[in-house]
Amino acid sequence: MDLSQAEAVADLIASTNKATHKMALSQLKGHFSNELSLLREKLLKMTSLLELELDFSDHEELEFADRSELQALAEEINHKITTLAHSFETGNALKQGVAVAIVGKTNVGKSTLLNRLLHEEKAIVSDIHGTTRDVIEDTTLIDGITFRFIDTAGIRKTDDVVENIGIERTFQKMEEAKIVIWLLDEQPSASEIEEMKLKNQGKKLLVVFNKMDKLENDKLAFDKFTHSCGSDSSESEAPLFISARTGENVSSLEQALVKAADIPEITENDVIITSARHYEALLRAHDSLSRVLESMEMGMSGDIIAEDLKMVLEELGEITGGQISSQETLNNIFKHFCIGK
Numbered sequence: 001m002d003l004s005q006a007e008a009v010a011d012l013i014a015s016t017n018k019a020t021h022k023m024a025l026s027q028l029k030g031h032f033s034n035e036l037s038l039l040r041e042k043l044l045k046m047t048s049l050l051e052l053e054l055d056f057s058d059h060e061e062l063e064f065a066d067r068s069e070l071q072a073l074a075e076e077i078n079h080k081i082t083t084l085a086h087s088f089e090t091g092n093a094l095k096q097g098v099a100v101a102i103v104g105k106t107n108v109g110k111s112t113l114l115n116r117l118l119h120e121e122k123a124i125v126s127d128i129h130g131t132t133r134d135v136i137e138d139t140t141l142i143d144g145i146t147f148r149f150i151d152t153a154g155i156r157k158t159d160d161v162v163e164n165i166g167i168e169r170t171f172q173k174m175e176e177a178k179i180v181i182w183l184l185d186e187q188p189s190a191s192e193i194e195e196m197k198l199k200n201q202g203k204k205l206l207v208v209f210n211k212m213d214k215l216e217n218d219k220l221a222f223d224k225f226t227h228s229c230g231s232d233s234s235e236s237e238a239p240l241f242i243s244a245r246t247g248e249n250v251s252s253l254e255q256a257l258v259k260a261a262d263i264p265e266i267t268e269n270d271v272i273i274t275s276a277r278h279y280e281a282l283l284r285a286h287d288s289l290s291r292v293l294e295s296m297e298m299g300m301s302g303d304i305i306a307e308d309l310k311m312v313l314e315e316l317g318e319i320t321g322g323q324i325s326s327q328e329t330l331n332n333i334f335k336h337f338c339i340g341k
């Protein structure tokens with residue numbers, strides 16, 4: 001069992017949903033380790049060939065490592081590393097929970113909605129504007145997916161220093177979230193809609209009107225809301241109407257969240273990165289491999305390329321806990337080539 005498999009045992013024990021359970025099982029079974037050892041084997045062969053050239057450096061014409069083959073292999077490995085690193089977005093979301101920020105003006109019912117979604121009285125609710133001043137967050141499962149809901153300070157102009165720090169944090173959290181629930185209890189102006197869309201480019205923005213229990217008694221206001229938002233539904237999802245207080249239609253919001261989370265179906269054979277440590281090692285390996293490709297393009301000598309290749313090997317080795325030694329390179333040379341030196 002290598003280090004990444006040992007880490008998987010801890011992940012398996014800590015797994016809170018079906019997907020994280022499957023990901024940990026896959027890692028424990030060694031699927032990730034196998035992919036890595038395949039990559040390392042190919043890299044080791046490349047490094048060995050380059051080192052061999054160094055050993056025969058007095059015969060300049062000797063080029064054991066076919067450069068175009070080397071380049072194709074480096075590109076293939078770089079692609080594989082990139083795919084693995086990208087899987088971290090899914091892995092991390094599944095493990096830590098898909099981050100959902102609940103934002104909007106003061107008193108629209110953000111904390112009430114947080115409590116409703118978490119099924120517990122986590123945040124203080126009151127009709128005083130500016131009740132929530134700090135970020136409050138917790139996770140819950142919806143349809144087997146872990147969501148991390150983040151209640152934030154209501155956005156308004158205020159002279160209160162502490163509240164302003166809270167509002168600053170609201171914008172930070174909005175940036176970090178994958179999904180943003182924009183909670184409203186009155187019709188937003190065109191410029192507010194524009195600003196919100198601009199701030200949330202590349203994210204899923206769910207426009208949600210709260211307090212529909214009040215609106216239902218005011219048919220005219222309800223129609224006005226529906227009309228104002230319906231006209232703008234070409235690119236974004238149609239707005240939802242809920243009552244955080246009574247729970248009405250909150251299940252539709254939950255379904256919209258599951259859809260927006262857009263989590264692929266995971267099987268026990270999928271290799272998905274869930275650890276920040278692995279992710280960082282893969283990014284470093286990717287950087288070193290990019291340097292290899294650059295050096296080759298510039299026609300650099302084999303020793304420079306070999307050094308960066310060894311870095312890649314070391315970085316990938318950090319994941320499984322194994323260290324690449326010069327003995328390993330040497331053994332590889334003798335395994336593949338019969339040299340009487």
Ligand SMILES: Nc1nc2c(ncn2[C@@H]2O[C@H](COP(=O)(O)OP(=O)(O)OP(=O)(O)O)[C@@H](O)[C@H]2O)c(=O)[nH]1
Binds near residue numbers: 113
């Ligand atoms: N009628 C009605 N009232 C609601 C609903 N949701 C929240 N409220 C009330 O609105 C008031 C404000 O609710 P909060 O949840 O504290 O609002 P908030 O957005 O967190 O406010 P800040 O923390 O000040 O930004 C409270 O009196 C809630 O009871 C709802 O669905 N219907």
Ligand SMILES: [Mg+2]
Binds near residue numbers: 112123124125
């Ligand atoms: Mg609040």
